[in-house]
Amino acid sequence: MGRAQYTIRRVLQAIPVLLGVVTITYFLMEAMPGDPVSIMLGPSPSAQQAAAIRAKYGLDQPLWLRYLNYLWDVVQLDLGTSLYYEVPVTQKILERMPVTILLLVSSFTFAIVTSVPLGIISAQRRNKPTDHVARVVALLGVSTPSFWIGLVLIIVFAYQVSWFPATNLVLPWASPAEVGVDSQLDVLVTSLHHLVLPTISLGTLQMAALTRIERSSMLEVLGEEYVKLARAYGVKETTILRKHAFRNAQLPLITLLGLQLTSAIGGAVLTETVFSINGMGTLIITAINNQDFALVVGTTLVLGLVFVVGVIITDLSYAYIDPRVTFEDAD
């Protein structure tokens, strides 16, 4: 089976997963206590008002019909209207999603860029001081909650020494006028400056976990027979690391990256709260607090989609790096 075929198959396999995500979220939300109508209308609304609202949002129909209607709407990319914001859910998501993606991308970039060299150095100097330091840092990193890191970073770097801002995240695509600077480049610089603390806060966990995996998989690969063979044919140690061992050692890392997307999405909710960032995380929390049914289901569905896309990208990069993946699937 070729890579193209494999890609198509993986994408098609995502459809039932997404269907599952919508269904589960939909029924979980249904099962939640509390009546959205009473929240909208405040205490003791008139029966007439309530009935009108129910009819407007289709809440007077039986559950199965509402579910099927919702599915049909989702297929048409209509996620309903937010009760709280009174705008289409898609509009709200389109507004917030890029912010969260920005946060995820920057924290994953930070994690990968630091963990890969750290893990390799650690593996190369196994059981030497550098390795021990790297391992302690990694252990601290995986065992410290991201919101706590965020709070400490804010206290130290935002309030005590004021090196980095802790609130009012500037987005790189904002216009210079909005931000009050001269050029788009200045916007970008300001934005990066703002992103430092949230990125470290969210990325530390991934960085630590990735460093550990990178170290152990590098060690494993360096013990492989083909690495010994390269050495026996006079290949330089640096070339062995860079070429013969590197690619294989990234496979477990990629798997972990895919899995970490879930914890990172969870972490983003907390990080956004700590740094008052208006992303998907704060949107979900607002939605839940206000029993905004359509918004909760819509945001969950979209985050589920992000996760599924992440897993597909993981699998595809795996297949791209390791030629055995598509091959074995064909058997």
Added chain:
Amino acid sequence: MSEPLLTVENLKTQFFTEEGTVRAVDGVNFEVNEGELVGLVGESGAGKSVAAQSIMRLVEEPGRIVDGTVTFDGKKLVDIEETPDGRMEESDEMLSNREMREQVRGREIAIVFQDPMESLNPVFKVGAQLREFIELNRGVNESEAKTIAVDMLREVGIPEPEARYDDYPHEFSGGMRQRVLIAMALACEPRLIIADEPTTALDVTVEGQILDLVSDLQERYDTAFLWVTHDMGVVAEICDRVNVMYLGEVIEEAEVDDLFHDTKHPYTEALLRSMPRPDRSVESLDPIKGVMPEAINPPSGCRFHTRCPEAREACKEFHPEYQDVSDADEAPHAVSCIKYERVGYEDSDPLQTEATGAFAGGLADMRGDDDGRDPAGVPGGEADE
């Protein structure tokens, strides 16, 4: 005769593990002449692979070459000497790591490992792997290296080599991969190829084909081989000369015919008796009694005495001298067994072990036996002489 291509003298390689020092290779001597196919045979765990890797200085932590000299074409690949104050140090003549890498590995000596499934990198195309090593060791450019690689793949019997050049290792069978690895070794035009049980992982038919191929190529390219195996049948089929290893030591060395027809060492004899042959039924096979002791704490005296059918009391005490016992007009035939020395073997009582058939007691007896030799066993064989 001219100088041998490879001379290994008193080579000792040890692993410093938490359980103690593993004396994997413990004072080994052998030679390989230009264009000769020499066998290194012995049971699993005898130290064959460690010896092979020591020659190329590929032993990894916690292993270390602690003594001995390996000379290849006049170059000292290993040369460890005792300093006046009693420490073991590398001599000035011993090649540096860089010299080993640039002048010896791949260029002068190539190696083929046991497991063809693990020896090729799964994420690179077979051709690219061949090409890289050829470029490095033959000093040719990419396209020349490719030509050499394709020609060599054809030589080792890979059908449609141009097409297979762009295949990944998983698209080859085990036998085909081992052919690729042999092609890889030959393509670098080394003067010596060390083959560490290259056919052990293959089934018998494929093994036969590979052995035929190697015999044929060896004649045509006149490359010397050190062929490591645990299989006397393989030795009989392809080797000119054989070294038999037991527990870190070479205990017999002879030309193949001599070794089979004028066997001197009881261990070699036992190995030969345990070998399946067309003229013998499976029932008449006579496996060697007991298991090889740990290299961490080898038996005192002759290391084979715990399993030797001819062992006597004297064998526990005297570490045999490895010596040539052939007549002047014969090819050299070295052996390490006190039957060939004057240290009182004849007058000594047979040892009570399972192997000598005199074993009467139960485990308690064996334990008594063990206790007796342990204090002497720790400092190693030489101390007993």
